[in-house]
Amino acid sequence: MGPLDGREMMLAVTREVPGAFERLVAVYESRIKAAVARSINDRASVDDLSQEVLLRLYRARARYEPTARFETFLYRIIFNLCVNHTQYQRRRRTLSLEQSGGGEDDSVSLPADPAALMPIEDVARDERARLVRDAITALPENQRRALQLSRFEGLGYDEISGVMDLSVQAVKSLLWRARENLRLSLAAQLGDFADE
Amino acid sequence: MNEHDGVRLMSYADGSLSPAEREAVEAWISVDPEARRLLAEHRALWALLGEADFAATPATSEDFRRRTLQRATEPETAAWKPRAIALLAASVLVGVIMFAWLDASSRSTLRADDVVVVGNLDLLEHLSFVDEHAASLDESAFASVLHEFAPPSSRDMPEPGAFEEGR
Numbered sequence: 001m002g003p004l005d006g007r008e009m010m011l012a013v014t015r016e017v018p019g020a021f022e023r024l025v026a027v028y029e030s031r032i033k034a035a036v037a038r039s040i041n042d043r044a045s046v047d048d049l050s051q052e053v054l055l056r057l058y059r060a061r062a063r064y065e066p067t068a069r070f071e072t073f074l075y076r077i078i079f080n081l082c083v084n085h086t087q088y089q090r091r092r093r094t095l096s097l098e099q100s101g102g103g104e105d106d107s108v109s110l111p112a113d114p115a116a117l118m119p120i121e122d123v124a125r126d127e128r129a130r131l132v133r134d135a136i137t138a139l140p141e142n143q144r145r146a147l148q149l150s151r152f153e154g155l156g157y158d159e160i161s162g163v164m165d166l167s168v169q170a171v172k173s174l175l176w177r178a179r180e181n182l183r184l185s186l187a188a189q190l191g192d193f194a195d196e
Numbered sequence: 197m198n199e200h201d202g203v204r205l206m207s208y209a210d211g212s213l214s215p216a217e218r219e220a221v222e223a224w225i226s227v228d229p230e231a232r233r234l235l236a237e238h239r240a241l242w243a244l245l246g247e248a249d250f251a252a253t254p255a256t257s258e259d260f261r262r263r264t265l266q267r268a269t270e271p272e273t274a275a276w277k278p279r280a281i282a283l284l285a286a287s288v289l290v291g292v293i294m295f296a297w298l299d300a301s302s303r304s305t306l307r308a309d310d311v312v313v314v315g316n317l318d319l320l321e322h323l324s325f326v327d328e329h330a331a332s333l334d335e336s337a338f339a340s341v342l343h344e345f346a347p348p349s350s351r352d353m354p355e356p357g358a359f360e361e362g363r
Contacts, residue, residue, distance in 0.1 A: 051264050
């Protein structure tokens, strides 16, 4: 067993081993926050949702069965919480727009990069990264989540299928369509990137 | 390129094919320049995404860990209890309102039997009066009472004593 094996850590939490949950929080805090931050546009809620993910893990300890990879179990909780949060935010925004009689979209966008005085190559890279993020954000929700789990969380197709409750074939199809949408929307950036 | 071939190339690039499938794709791309171009494009796109990961190094904090551990040790019922109580109170309120509504609607609607009773209420009251005082009334007073309190439709009945005269 490796010292950072998620399944073993979760089993220790299940067995109420002293300090086990503390260790799990310390090891997974960064990864959970990153996954939550990639999943929602509302940056102010990242800490609260990440904490909720860890609390749900803790409360689910009695039900945890180490049959699947711990990451599948973890990302399923993250995925469900973030979907619920996004839907709640969307409903609230719709209600707010209805009450104010329309107006500008007040959705929280990705934060502006604070590094204003950076070398020109970094500026170009930063601008490209912003365009890529915008393209990812513009994807249909299922494609974006499948892409996130595949490219940023490092999950395999079968694990993504477990997290999203889809067949492996459906996951592949979602990823392919996400890839095609990104290829079209990032054609210019892709050319620049290949030229470097 | 159709989706089927695209998915094969993508799966190859992601390293998720079986050895036999991998060999088949390698044989395909060795003879198809378009497949090679798409594979290169796919890898470039994935690399571009990697560069744009906007949450690669989120801040960790001791305060976050302390708060999380503190909340985890709170009684687990705390989170659902207020919601359960509110739900129970709402259910009771709905039940009371439903009961009141059903009760009111049943009282405001007369059944066919009730209509008959109400229609003959006067007569029933008079019969009750006659019953109570039967012992103290002589025959003519008895007939007079009946005539006095009979519904209008029965006022054409013969006068008291008519039966006797006809005998």
